Amino acid sequence: MKIILTVGHSILKTGSCTSADGRPFGGVLEYAYNKNIVNQAAEYLRSAGHTVDVLICPELKFSTSKEEKSYKLARVNSGGYDLAVELHLNASALHNARGCESLYKTEKGKKIAQQVQSRLAAVFRNRGIQKRDNLYMLNSTTPTTVMLETFFCDSSADCALAEKKDVALLIAEGIHGGTIICEPQEGSAPAPSGMLYRVQTGAFTVWKNAERMKTELQKKGFKDAFITTVDLGQLFYRVQVGAFSVKANAESMQKKLKKAGFDALILQA
Numbered sequence: 216m217k218i219i220l221t222v223g224h225s226i227l228k229t230g231s232c233t234s235a236d237g238r239p240f241g242g243v244l245e246y247a248y249n250k251n252i253v254n255q256a257a258e259y260l261r262s263a264g265h266t267v268d269v270l271i272c273p274e275l276k277f278s279t280s281k282e283e284k285s286y287k288l289a290r291v292n293s294g295g296y297d298l299a300v301e302l303h304l305n306a307s308a309l310h311n312a313r314g315c316e317s318l319y320k321t322e323k324g325k326k327i328a329q330q331v332q333s334r335l336a337a338v339f340r341n342r343g344i345q346k347r348d349n350l351y352m353l354n355s356t357t358p359t360t361v362m363l364e365t366f367f368c369d370s371s372a373d374c375a376l377a378e379k380k381d382v383a384l385l386i387a388e389g390i391h392g393g394t395i396i397c398e399p400q401e402g403s404a405p406a407p408s409g410m411l412y413r414v415q416t417g418a419f420t421v422w423k424n425a426e427r428m429k430t431e432l433q434k435k436g437f438k439d440a441f442i443t444t445v446d447l448g449q450l451f452y453r454v455q456v457g458a459f460s461v462k463a464n465a466e467s468m469q470k471k472l473k474k475a476g477f478d479a480l481i482l483q484a
């Protein structure tokens with residue numbers, strides 16, 4: 216599948232975050248938590264064969280949360296995606312609720328919501344899937360879309376559970392609809408656990424420019440090109456072709472890219 220993972224909310228010009236904040240209650244900041252796990256979830260999905268872009272709103276750019284909507288919809292609807300999944304965390308008025316919910320609108324969305332929900336519910340209290348028709352990410356997106364309220368950011372008990380589990384893997388396996396096993400390629404020693412060699416052809420502050428390079432790569436046969444968002448004080452949209460646990464594999468991809476006329480460097484992370 217061609218998937219885009221989006222992180223709900225943003226940090227406004229004023230420095231305030233539009234998401235729920237569970238920190239005063241022994242929890243986490245919703246936006247920061249999801250921003251932190253989204254690239255890992257994307258990596259898991261890529262290792263299961265999906266093409267995955269990651270979209271995070273620029274920070275300190277928007278005046279109101281309404282700008283998040285137009286920013287995300289333009290990109291989600293232009294990328295030819297089969298599926299969009301937006302990451303959220305829940306919060307309750309009395310800060311005493313717990314559990315996971317998955318939201319959908321269409322029948323296709325329902326199927327994915329059910330898959331993810333069953334994975335999340337193995338860890339968090341099962342609040343079930345919900346059909347919603349009052350959310351722009353479900354109403355105005357072209358691809359099938361699911362929104363995840365993975366757990367309650369203002370529940371210290373939920374946050375403690377989340378800390379002990381690989382939530383990114385639960386989400387990825389839910390989307391994939393099965394177990395994801397991350398095995399190193401054969402033939403040489405794998406990188407230290409979790410470390411990957413990423414082959415990058417460009418890094419942009421503007422999504423459109425990243426998208427243009429990705430399209431060019433795909434036209435030239437690098438079908439697995441994808442965009443990932445990283446925060447280096449400022450958000451960068453990196454265009455990459457593959458992430459490898461074996462360095463030699465990354466180097467051979469780098470060679471191919473250079474031959475095709477692209478700049479390619481290998482990043483370790």
Ligand SMILES: [Zn+2]
Nearest residue numbers: 223234303304
């Ligand atoms: Zn939210």
